[in-house]
Amino acid sequence: MNDRVRNLTCELIGTFLLTFIGAGSILTTTWTGGAPGLVGIAIAHGIALAIAVSAAMNLSGGHINPAVTATMLATGRIKAGDAVAYIISQCAGAVVAGLLLNVIFSSLGASDAGITGAKAIELCKLGTPAFSAAVPAGIAVLTEALLTFVLLFAVFGTAVDGRCPRIAGFGIGLAVTIDILAGGPITGGAMNPARTIGTLIGGGGATQTLWAQHWVYWVGPIAGGLLAGFVYDTLIMPRKDAK
Numbered sequence: 001m002n003d004r005v006r007n008l009t010c011e012l013i014g015t016f017l018l019t020f021i022g023a024g025s026i027l028t029t030t031w032t033g034g035a036p037g038l039v040g041i042a043i044a045h046g047i048a049l050a051i052a053v054s055a056a057m058n059l060s061g062g063h064i065n066p067a068v069t070a071t072m073l074a075t076g077r078i079k080a081g082d083a084v085a086y087i088i089s090q091c092a093g094a095v096v097a098g099l100l101l102n103v104i105f106s107s108l109g110a111s112d113a114g115i116t117g118a119k120a121i122e123l124c125k126l127g128t129p130a131f132s133a134a135v136p137a138g139i140a141v142l143t144e145a146l147l148t149f150v151l152l153f154a155v156f157g158t159a160v161d162g163r164c165p166r167i168a169g170f171g172i173g174l175a176v177t178i179d180i181l182a183g184g185p186i187t188g189g190a191m192n193p194a195r196t197i198g199t200l201i202g203g204g205g206a207t208q209t210l211w212a213q214h215w216v217y218w219v220g221p222i223a224g225g226l227l228a229g230f231v232y233d234t235l236i237m238p239r240k241d242a243k
Contacts, residue, residue, distance in 0.1 A: 004085070007060035011086050012093035014052035014064040019097035019198045021048035023127030027105050031120035033113025042180035042189075050173025057159065057168060065192040066090055067148050067221035068155060071229040077160070090194040098126060098202015126203035129188025129196050129217060130210055137216060140187045144220025145227070147179040148191045152228035161237060193218045 025044035029036055036044070053062035061078075063069045066087040073083040105126075108117025115123070131140045151172070158164050158171035180189035190196045196217040200210055 003059075004082075007082075008085055008089040010056035010060040011063060011089040012096075014056045014060075014062065014093070015090040015194050015198070016093035016097045017052045018045065018048045018064055018192070019094040019195050020101060021045070022195065023098065023101055023199045026124050026127035027101060027117075027120050030124040031105065031108065031111050031113070031115050031117055033111065033115060038181065038184055042177045042184065045180055045189075046173040046175075046177030048173075049176050050169040052169075053159075053172050054169030060086070062159070062169070064090065064194075065151075065221075066194050066218075067192060067225035068152065070222045071152055071155075071225040074226055075229045075233050087194070091197055094194040094198020095201050096198075098199040100202075101126060101199070102202050121203065125207070125210060126199040128199040128203060128210055129190035130213055131187045131216070135186055137213070140213070140216045141220040141223070143183050143187045144190060144216060145224035147183045147187075147189055148221040148224030149228045150179055151175045151191050152225040153232065156228065156232040156237070161232070163238070187216070187220075190217050191221050191224075193221055 022041070022045040025036060025041045029041060049064060052064050056062035056064065061072070063072065063086055069078065069083050069086045069090070072078040073080060078086070102121065105117035105121050108120075110116045131137075135143075154171050154175035155168075159168035176189075176191065179191055183189040188196075196214065200214060
C-alpha cells in the first residue's frame with residue numbers, strides 16, 4: 001500500500017470516528033431526553049478527535065478537517081492535489097458515519113423518555129450543527145471562525161511547530177471540547193465542514209433550512225483556520241533563517 005492510500009485512509013477513518021462519536025453523542029442525548037448533555041457532547045467530540053489525530057498524525061498528519069487541510073495548503077505544508085484528496089476523504093468518512101448513525105437510530109424503539117430513535121433523528125437532525133433564527137448568519141460565521149481560530153492555533157502550537165510539546169492529540173481535543181462548550185448552543189460548534197456535511201447528507205431528511213445554512217460551516221471554519229495559520233506563521237513560528 002502506498003503512502004497516498006495510507007494517508008487518505010487515515011483521514012477517512014479519523015473523520016468517520018469524529019462524526020460517529022460526536023453526532024452519536026448528540027443523538028443519544030436527544031433519544032434519552034437529557035444525558036449526556038452539552039458537557040458530554042463536548043467531551044465526546046474532544047476525545048474522539050484526540051484519538052483520531054493521535055492515531056493518524058504520523059501518517060497523514062491527522063488533519064481530520066477540511067479547514068485544517070485548507071490552512072496547511074495556504075501555508076505551503078501540503079500540495080493542492082493532496083489537499084483536494086484529503087478533503088474528499090474527510091467528507092466521505094463523515095458521510096459514512098452519518099449513514100450508519102441513521103441506520104442505527106432508525107432501528108431504535110422508544111427510550112425511557114418515550115422518544116424513539118427515528119424521533120431523535122428528526123429532533124436533532126442527526127446531530128447536524130445548525131443555528132436558530134435568533135442567530136444572524138453573519139454572527140454564525142463569526143462564531144465558527146473564532147472557534148476554528150482557537151482550534152487551528154492549538155494545531156499549530158501542539159503539532160506543527162517543531163518546538164511544541166508532544167501532546168498534539170490531547171491539546172487539539174481539548175480545544176474542540178472548550179469550543180463546543182462555548183459555541184455549541186450558538187452554532188453547534190462545528191469547526192469542521194466535513195463533520196457538518198456528513199450528518200447533513202447521512203440524515204436523509206435534512207431540511208431546506210439546514211442546506212441554506214450550510215455555507216456558514218465552510219466559510220466560517222476555513223476563514224478562522226486561515227487567520228490562525230497566518231498569525232502563527234507570521235508572528236510566532238521561528239524563521240528558518242534565524243540562528
